[in-house]
Amino acid sequence: MSKAIPSRSEDYSLWYNELVKKAGLAENSPVRGCMVIKPYGFAIWEKMQQTLDKMFKDTGHSNAYFPLFIPKSFFSREADHVEGFAKECAVVTHYRLKNDEENGGVVVDPDAKLEEELIVRPTSETVIWDSYKNWIQSYRDLPLLINQWANVVRWEMRTRLFLRTAEFLWQEGHTAHATKNEAIEETEQMLNVYADFVENFMALPVTKGVKTANERFAGAVETYCIEAMMQDGKALQAGTSHFLGQNFAKAFDVKFANKEGKEEFVWGTSWGVSTRLMGALIMAHSDDDGLVLPPNLAPIQVVIVPIYRKDEELAAISEVAEKFASELRSKNISVQFDKRDTHKPGWKFAEYELKGVPVRIAIGPKDLQKGTVEIARRDTKEKQFVQQSDTVGFVEKLLQEIQENIHNKAKSFEQENTHKVDTYEEFKELLKKDGGFIYAHWDGTSETEEKIKQETKATIRCIPLNSEKEEGTCIYSGKPSTQRVLFAKAY
Amino acid sequence: MSKAIPSRSEDYSLWYNELVKKAGLAENSPVRGCMVIKPYGFAIWEKMQQTLDKMFKDTGHSNAYFPLFIPKSFFSREADHVEGFAKECAVVTHYRLKNDEENGGVVVDPDAKLEEELIVRPTSETVIWDSYKNWIQSYRDLPLLINQWANVVRWEMRTRLFLRTAEFLWQEGHTAHATKNEAIEETEQMLNVYADFVENFMALPVTKGVKTANERFAGAVETYCIEAMMQDGKALQAGTSHFLGQNFAKAFDVKFANKEGKEEFVWGTSWGVSTRLMGALIMAHSDDDGLVLPPNLAPIQVVIVPIYRKDEELAAISEVAEKFASELRSKNISVQFDKRDTHKPGWKFAEYELKGVPVRIAIGPKDLQKGTVEIARRDTKEKQFVQQSDTVGFVEKLLQEIQENIHNKAKSFEQENTHKVDTYEEFKELLKKDGGFIYAHWDGTSETEEKIKQETKATIRCIPLNSEKEEGTCIYSGKPSTQRVLFAKAY
Numbered sequence: 001m002s003k004a005i006p007s008r009s010e011d012y013s014l015w016y017n018e019l020v021k022k023a024g025l026a027e028n029s030p031v032r033g034c035m036v037i038k039p040y041g042f043a044i045w046e047k048m049q050q051t052l053d054k055m056f057k058d059t060g061h062s063n064a065y066f067p068l069f070i071p072k073s074f075f076s077r078e079a080d081h082v083e084g085f086a087k088e089c090a091v092v093t094h095y096r097l098k099n100d101e102e103n104g105g106v107v108v109d110p111d112a113k114l115e116e117e118l119i120v121r122p123t124s125e126t127v128i129w130d131s132y133k134n135w136i137q138s139y140r141d142l143p144l145l146i147n148q149w150a151n152v153v154r155w156e157m158r159t160r161l162f163l164r165t166a167e168f169l170w171q172e173g174h175t176a177h178a179t180k181n182e183a184i185e186e187t188e189q190m191l192n193v194y195a196d197f198v199e200n201f202m203a204l205p206v207t208k209g210v211k212t213a214n215e216r217f218a219g220a221v222e223t224y225c226i227e228a229m230m231q232d233g234k235a236l237q238a239g240t241s242h243f244l245g246q247n248f249a250k251a252f253d254v255k256f257a258n259k260e261g262k263e264e265f266v267w268g269t270s271w272g273v274s275t276r277l278m279g280a281l282i283m284a285h286s287d288d289d290g291l292v293l294p295p296n297l298a299p300i301q302v303v304i305v306p307i308y309r310k311d312e313e314l315a316a317i318s319e320v321a322e323k324f325a326s327e328l329r330s331k332n333i334s335v336q337f338d339k340r341d342t343h344k345p346g347w348k349f350a351e352y353e354l355k356g357v358p359v360r361i362a363i364g365p366k367d368l369q370k371g372t373v374e375i376a377r378r379d380t381k382e383k384q385f386v387q388q389s390d391t392v393g394f395v396e397k398l399l400q401e402i403q404e405n406i407h408n409k410a411k412s413f414e415q416e417n418t419h420k421v422d423t424y425e426e427f428k429e430l431l432k433k434d435g436g437f438i439y440a441h442w443d444g445t446s447e448t449e450e451k452i453k454q455e456t457k458a459t460i461r462c463i464p465l466n467s468e469k470e471e472g473t474c475i476y477s478g479k480p481s482t483q484r485v486l487f488a489k490a491y
Numbered sequence: 492m493s494k495a496i497p498s499r500s501e502d503y504s505l506w507y508n509e510l511v512k513k514a515g516l517a518e519n520s521p522v523r524g525c526m527v528i529k530p531y532g533f534a535i536w537e538k539m540q541q542t543l544d545k546m547f548k549d550t551g552h553s554n555a556y557f558p559l560f561i562p563k564s565f566f567s568r569e570a571d572h573v574e575g576f577a578k579e580c581a582v583v584t585h586y587r588l589k590n591d592e593e594n595g596g597v598v599v600d601p602d603a604k605l606e607e608e609l610i611v612r613p614t615s616e617t618v619i620w621d622s623y624k625n626w627i628q629s630y631r632d633l634p635l636l637i638n639q640w641a642n643v644v645r646w647e648m649r650t651r652l653f654l655r656t657a658e659f660l661w662q663e664g665h666t667a668h669a670t671k672n673e674a675i676e677e678t679e680q681m682l683n684v685y686a687d688f689v690e691n692f693m694a695l696p697v698t699k700g701v702k703t704a705n706e707r708f709a710g711a712v713e714t715y716c717i718e719a720m721m722q723d724g725k726a727l728q729a730g731t732s733h734f735l736g737q738n739f740a741k742a743f744d745v746k747f748a749n750k751e752g753k754e755e756f757v758w759g760t761s762w763g764v765s766t767r768l769m770g771a772l773i774m775a776h777s778d779d780d781g782l783v784l785p786p787n788l789a790p791i792q793v794v795i796v797p798i799y800r801k802d803e804e805l806a807a808i809s810e811v812a813e814k815f816a817s818e819l820r821s822k823n824i825s826v827q828f829d830k831r832d833t834h835k836p837g838w839k840f841a842e843y844e845l846k847g848v849p850v851r852i853a854i855g856p857k858d859l860q861k862g863t864v865e866i867a868r869r870d871t872k873e874k875q876f877v878q879q880s881d882t883v884g885f886v887e888k889l890l891q892e893i894q895e896n897i898h899n900k901a902k903s904f905e906q907e908n909t910h911k912v913d914t915y916e917e918f919k920e921l922l923k924k925d926g927g928f929i930y931a932h933w934d935g936t937s938e939t940e941e942k943i944k945q946e947t948k949a950t951i952r953c954i955p956l957n958s959e960k961e962e963g964t965c966i967y968s969g970k971p972s973t974q975r976v977l978f979a980k981a982y
Contacts (some may be wrong), residue, residue: 029622030565031609034558036622039637043949064533067525068611068642068658076597086588090560091599092611093584095646097563097577106567108582108608117599118522120583120611121560131520131527140833146530151559151642155586166558276969342631397768409531 004354009290011143012232016283020161023291025278033166034160037275040355045169049149051201051297052065052171052273053242055193061145061173066127068151069133074126078251081125085217086154086219090120090166093118116451120153125219125244125270128174129252136176140259143186144176155386157262161433163236163491170274176266177188178256180245183267184222187243190271191224194239196217202277203283203294204228205239205436207486217270221245224448227461227486229414231282231437235461238280239474241271263304285379285406291356292379294406300312302328302395303357304337305348307364314339317363321389327392333399353378358402379405420484424475427487431456437488439467441481452476452487461486463467495845498779503723507774514782514845515650518770519659524650524657528766531846533792536660540640542692543662552664557618559642560597560609562653565617568765569742572616575709578597581611582658589776611644612749616761618741619665627667627692627757635667636679653770654982661765667757669747671736674758678734681762682715685730688948693768694898695719695775695784696905697729698977700792700953704936708761712736718952718977720905721774724926726979727950729771732762751766755781770982776870776897782847783870785897786890793819793886794848795828796839798855805830808854811879813868815864818883824890849893850886870896873940890952913976914965918978922947928979930958930973932972934965945968 005018020026025041029244037045045257053063069092074083096112121127128146136144149171160164173190177183191208198206206226216223220242227235246265255263285292295301304325306317318339325335336357338348346360352360362374373391376383379402386394417436421427428442442448442460453459465483472481496509511517528536567573591904612618619637627635627909639663650656664681668674682699689697697717707714711733719727740746740756743819749755776783786792795816797808809830810967816826827848836853843851849899853865864882867874870893877885908927912918918931928976933939933951944950954976963972 003515027622028627029618031558031560031562031618033828034560037556039553039555043553045556046554061529062534063537064530064538067520067522067527067645069525071522072597072599075588075657082588082597083590086590086597089586090583092581092584093599094582095571095580095584095612097566097580099574099577101858106563106577108584109562118581127520127522130516134518144771151557167558280788370895424616474636483725 004350005290008231014438015288016279017161019282019286023356025282026161028161033156035161035165035167037169040299041278044281044293044297045275047297047299047338048201049171052193052197053149055197056147056171056173058387059145059189061147063148064146065132065150068119068121068122070124070127072117072119074130075119077126077261077394078219078248080247081219081251085122085137085154089122090153090155092118092120092142111385119290121150122152122154123270123272124148124150124152124172124175125248126252129254129268132176132266133252133254136254136256137260139178140440142176142178142256142266143182145173145186146175147171147173154358154410160279161342162275162282164223165275168275170272171274175269176254177256177269178264178267180267183245183269184243187222187224187269187271190269191226191239193340194241194271194273195226198226198228198238198280199292199407201296202281202284203296203403203410204280205407205411207464208466209486210465211240211462212446212449212460212485213392214449215460216243216431219244219350220270220271221247224465225462227412227488227490228280228284229417229437229488230280230491231413232283233417233422233489235437235486235490236276236280236283237461237490238270238277239273242269244268244270257415273316284410288358289350290354292406293356293358296359298356298358299334300352300355300357301333302361302388302398303348303352304335304361304363305345305352306339307345307362313365316368317365320365320368321361321374324391327474331396332394333395335465361391361395377402379409421475422472423477427475428456431458431489437461439480439484440475440487441483442485443477443479443481445477448474456488458489459489461490495778496781499722499851506779507770508652510777510781511773514545514847516773517652519652524647524651525655528660531790532769535772535788536766538788539692540792543684543688546642546688547638547662547664550636550680550684550747552638552666554639556638557615557622558643559612561612561615561618562620563608563610563702566610567623568617569710569739571738572710572742575658576613576645580613581646581906583611590799602910604798612641613643613645614761614763615639615641615643615663616665616702616739617743619785620739620745622757623665623667623757624743624745627745627747629648630750633667633669633747634673635679635712635758636664637666638662638664651765651770653773656788657767659766661763663761663763666760667740668747668760669749669758670756671758674736674760675734678713678715678732678760678762681728682717682732684813685715685732685762685764689729690898691784692899693772694787694894695729695771696898696902696954698955699957700955700977702731702953703937703939703940703951703976704886708733708953710738711736711761712738715956716953716980718979720776720901720928720979721771721982722904723774724908724980725806725976726928726981727767727771727774728952728981729768730762730764733760735759735761770942775901777847780841781845783897784847785848786849786894788806789847789849790825791835791843791848792824792890793826793845793850793852794839794843795826795852796836796843797828797830798853804856805860807858810856811859811864812852815882819859819886820886822883828851848888852882852886868893875935912966913963918949919947922949922980926980928952928977930975931966931978932963932974933976934968934970934972936968939965939967949978949980952979952981
């Protein structure tokens with residue numbers, strides 16, 4: 001297989017786009033802004049889904065399903081919410097087509113106009129809180145801990161595969177609680193679940209924080225987020241968890257009788273991650289030869305490639321390969337034995353490199369003689385010969401090692417590209433050079449935030465949760481500040 | 492808990508509607524024709540999904556995801572297809588709302604009209620075959636075996652929870668093959684997968700057959716189906732598998748170079764089952780006290796209810812209960828130990844009966860003394876005392892027995908309500924009385940089929956696959972016929 005993709009240094013953006021397509025992850029569809037997630041890409045997403053779904057269930061959540069469509073009047077009930085989403089809504093206005101030869105064949109039937117337009121959900125708070133009104137009467141009905149896996153639509157003018165698409169897949173948790181504290185605890189718990197997932201499965205370090213008022217979810221009191229650094233130094237928001245206060249409870253009149261029999265409005269949260277995580281996974285670890293997948297999310301963890309000329313050789317190699325495959329599978333390791341005769345070993349090596357398969361085992365006639373196999377790891381490209389008797393244990397350990405190594409590499413990269421800055425000059429200089437994460441003082445006003453964004457394209461990614469209080473002065477206005485915030489250019 | 496639902500004999504239709512709501516499976520949403528699938532209902536659907544998904548993967552299929560929206564021009568490309576679906580399409584015409592106080596607040600922005608309207612997918616053949624055009628060049632790219640789990644929208648005027656809703660969840664398989672025979676084999680294989688699933692997991696016997704031309708999927712050459720009998724004698728179509736011939740390949744110009752290098756159009760299939768199966772599951776087995784779930788699909792297979800007055804009693808019972816729970820769980824049996832003090836045992840008994848939990852274990856202070864537990868099965872309502880030392884093995888066997896018993900009961904019911912009929916008088920008489928499945932001769936014309944439907948509301952459910960050839964005369968026209976077909980009133 002010839003070199004499939006441009007290098008990162010040539011054109012990082014093109015590298016990403018081509019990698020997504022060439023590795024068989026996704027492609028643009030002829031439907032404006034919508035993508036097709038191809039089987040290999042979807043297999044990774046399924047692993048993400050299964051892992052997250054288990055984490056949600058382990059923390060007491062159940063799945064449910066709410067309608068795709070939201071009546072316009074519902075959608076408008078929470079003022080900030082509609083303000084935030086109105087500009088990017090797909091609207092259903094009719095429910096029938098008809099044949100009209102004079103007007104070019106099949107047309108929308110003007111007689112089938114809906115009385116009230118329906119919005120294709122960009123997020124489901126409104127339609128869900130409308131249901132919660134009927135589900136919640138007493139403190140005994142709380143907490144209500146529900147998650148939904150769904151497709152949502154936000155009409156985007158500039159789209160990029162996985163990172164920003166008009167339709168995307170996600171999960172949205174929507175919970176209801178009796179007290180403010182409990183709702184805040186839930187918001188923070190789910191942020192931690194996301195952070196655990198991204199660190200331990202996606203092998204990507206994250207910074208936890210809260211958004212500024214400007215960047216807050218439309219309708220939330222507080223938006224928590226995790227931010228991860230990509231290889232070009234830009235930040236990518238990998239998940240958000242919102243404390244909704246009583247905003248949606250008030251908009252949809254959701255009250256409960258507390259233990260004393262007094263009526264109160266319910267407290268809410270919502271939280272979500274999306275197929276955007278696929279973009280983060282690809283961008284964070286991959287190299288100029290293709291994907292680098294952390295073993296914990298790789299659909300194929302080990303590929304076995306036979307090297308042979310004659311059919312008798314293949315038969316002998318297959319016997320050994322099938323034995324390894326079944327032993328590895330019994331340890332829950334996913335293995336593909338690729339004995340297709342339509343492609344040469346070199347082509348297969350390049351193909352599995354492109355697809356980011358963590359471990360490749362090659363077996364040839366010489367290996368059979370010597371009782372060895374050749375094992376190559378995708379992350380560092382190191383190869384070594386291993387005794388057949390040691391292979392299964394070696395691979396098991398190697399997969400863990402690769403998972404850790406990928407994480408450590410991303411962590412080092414993030415550390416190298418994170419800076420504290422005390423003047424606006426330094427700030428602008430850094431952004432021109434390397435980008436990365438910049439911790440700087442900020443005066444807390446939206447005006448300053450907006451000005452910095454206009455002048456440098458960097459935004460406040462978050463006010464970090466775990467950073468220490470520190471007296472300082474805003475790099476832009478010189479006004480006093482008590483904490484550094486995280487600035488970066490972002491996806 | 493007071494009697495929650497009307498009886499089947501009182502009002503079968505109301506019984507179903509109330510059961511779906513009271514058992515916490517689903518409810519109508521304020522969005523016209525759309526339902527909310529509640530957590531308990533969704534948990535059953537998830538079990539169906541997981542089981543089917545494994546069956547699809549075991550037969551070589553991969554999951555992928557295609558856009559929700561289909562441009563109107565694509566949709567119109569296959570003539571029969573658009574003819575079949577045009578009357579029930581939700582159409583997106585705009586992509587933005589705006590604030591317009593004079594016209595009542597938030598309105599659709601007339602400046603944000605789409606150049607080409609988008610159809611919310613009622614099924615995805617068109618958008619998928621448009622992708623296949625780029626994915627398939629040579630015989631090496633075939634077969635292409637893809638499945639998608641998705642929501643689809645068909646605008647229905649009269650809706651019923653699970654059975655007929657404007658939006659529903661389903662899976663749609665879309666495969667492409669080099670030869671006609673291979674495509675037909677795939678169509679039949681997937682019909683068999685569906686039949687296996689419905690028989691062995693849903694515990695419901697099915698009749699396999701092909702649809703008449705009238706009832707064929709819009710765009711298919713042949714539609715295979717499985718039909719199941721509900722407790723009111725009506726038929727419910729539980730799954731369909733379509734042989735598409737080269738219709739979509741021709742509409743979307745999907746050709747491949749065969750081994751001889753010659754270009755040919757690709758052969759296609761598509762197949763689907765939906766949340767309608769939930770309706771079938773509920774209707775087929777449940778009784779006047781609530782759901783009866785086959786153990787293979789029950790989210791909770793065993794519930795343990797403690798019977799106690801004093802807290803010390805609960806502590807002692809809990810010890811035994813937790814031991815059983817963990818032993819059962821180690822055998823992959825899902826167990827809920829309900830020690831809530833907010834509800835009495837009698838309330839809990841009724842609740843789990845309503846929810847169709849297959850096995851209930853009750854443990855009281857006397858049981859502790861005697862070393863027994865009381866085990867009740869949901870299907871027959873039989874109760875018996877079992878030695879604690881035998882409990883785990885007993886429950887394991889009982890779950891299998893219940894699965895078989897539910898299936899046998901449905902099978903007997905189907906047999907009792909299946910009749911061969913040779914005259915139109917008998918035919919009408921039977922339909923007036925009991926309904927059920929009627930095997931009768933038909934002359935093979937759409938005219939006769941249509942007339943019988945108008946006069947009796949019974950339709951040809953299928954031309955059964957495994958029925959013997961038999962000379963006869965059409966019950967309606969008296970013309971010659973070579974095979975009996977299956978008539979029934981249907982959901």
